Amino acid sequence: xxxxxxxxxxxxxxxxxxxxxxxxxxxxxxxxxxxxxxxxxxxxxxxxxxxxxxxxxxxxxxxxxxxxxxxxxxxxxxxxxxxxxxxxxxxxxxxxxxxxxxxxxxxxxxxxxxxxxxxxxxxxxxxxxxxxxxxxxxxxxxxxxxxxxxxxxxxxxxxxxxxxxxxxxxxxxxxxxxxxxxxxxxxxxxxxxxxxxxxxxxxxxxxxxxxxxxxxxxxxxxxxxxxxxxxxxxxxxxxxxxxxxxxxxxxxxxxxxxxxxxxxxxxxxxxxxxxxxxx
Numbered sequence: 001x002x003x004x005x006x007x008x009x010x011x012x013x014x015x016x017x018x019x020x021x022x023x024x025x026x027x028x029x030x031x032x033x034x035x036x037x038x039x040x041x042x043x044x045x046x047x048x049x050x051x052x053x054x055x056x057x058x059x060x061x062x063x064x065x066x067x068x069x070x071x072x073x074x075x076x077x078x079x080x081x082x083x084x085x086x087x088x089x090x091x092x093x094x095x096x097x098x099x100x101x102x103x104x105x106x107x108x109x110x111x112x113x114x115x116x117x118x119x120x121x122x123x124x125x126x127x128x129x130x131x132x133x134x135x136x137x138x139x140x141x142x143x144x145x146x147x148x149x150x151x152x153x154x155x156x157x158x159x160x161x162x163x164x165x166x167x168x169x170x171x172x173x174x175x176x177x178x179x180x181x182x183x184x185x186x187x188x189x190x191x192x193x194x195x196x197x198x199x200x201x202x203x204x205x206x207x208x209x210x211x212x213x214x215x216x217x218x219x220x221x222x223x224x225x226x227x228x229x230x231x232x233x234x235x236x237x238x239x240x241x242x243x244x245x246x247x248x249x250x251x252x253x254x255x256x257x258x259x260x261x262x263x264x265x266x267x268x269x270x271x272x273x274x275x276x277x278x279x
Contacts, residue, residue: 005265006106007258008164008188009096010205012197013113013120013134016219016242019084022119026082027061031068038064054114054135054151061116062145072143073118080122088245093128095246099255103262108188112160112205114152131169133160154201158208161195164188190214192261194254198242199226206236215257219250 014021024035033041038060045056065071093109100107108130111120117134120126135152137145150171152160159177163169167187168176183189190212195205198219206216216235218227219242227239240250 003265003269004104004106005192005261006108006188007100007192007194007261008108008110009254010110010112010161010164010193010195010209012199012202013111013115015198015221016196016202017086017089017125018123019086019221022080022083022115023057023061025084026079027065027069027119031064033064052151052153054153055148058116058135058137058148058151071145073137073139073145074143076116076118076137076145077122080119080126081124083119083123085123085125086242086244088243088248088251089125091246092244092251093125095251096254100258103258105258105262107258110160110164112152112157114154114157114201117150131160131164133157133163133171155204157202157205161190161193161205161208164193165190191264194257196250200230203230203235206230210235210237217250217253 011017021035023038028035028038041064042053042057042060045051045060046053049056051059062071069075097107109128111129111132111134113120113132113134115134117132117136120132120134126132133152134150135148136150138147138149140146163171163177165186165188166177166181190209191214193209193214195202195209195214195216196219197206197216202218206218210216215237217238217240218230218236219240220227221242224239224241227236230236231239238253240253241248242250244250
């Protein structure tokens, strides 16, 4: 057993790292719609055709852009440049990584989002993540999106927790994911995970992490009713503003959890070493 634990922070994206849904910055205005009308159209598609909500918005994006906006992977990436990040996000990763390194923790960051992967890849923070798990299109030979390649809804998000837990990061590798893996052989224990999200669609992941010994944080903007509801219902461990600034409440909470992860690992490592010596 290595005496340097591996920990992971798992993030939702929309309204967690960004101030609103990613489509609302440049895509929706670019096709001449309001955010309200776009999401209303998506909801009608979901209801009228018994569609998954993620597949609905992906279809509406392609359908409404037809004749108004050329879409390809590069254009989606460019849309990512317009995304407004929450306060402090631009310096968050350097600070949190430095703190983890100081404490002797190998820290990794992951996105688990129902948003569009191609847009997230265009944001300036995309390089900070080991993996970005999100909805994604399949592209034809002209690099034009024609079909969903991946749809990530609130329940399917949980599969990625197990991928990270077991170290099976390739989304096409289902055999290794479903193979039995003893707890001691899993790359990142659930107890070493921190999940940060903003709403009810994050609840399955938040609860899964929490009940398995990890920690979940519900972030909020100026309205915190949803976060407080999740706290009262025992679905999360902490609530905090979605402000990632230095010395802020969220930073202090994550630092404290990292301290706990390190302390628990140190105690367990000591017990393991003493057991080996006793034999």
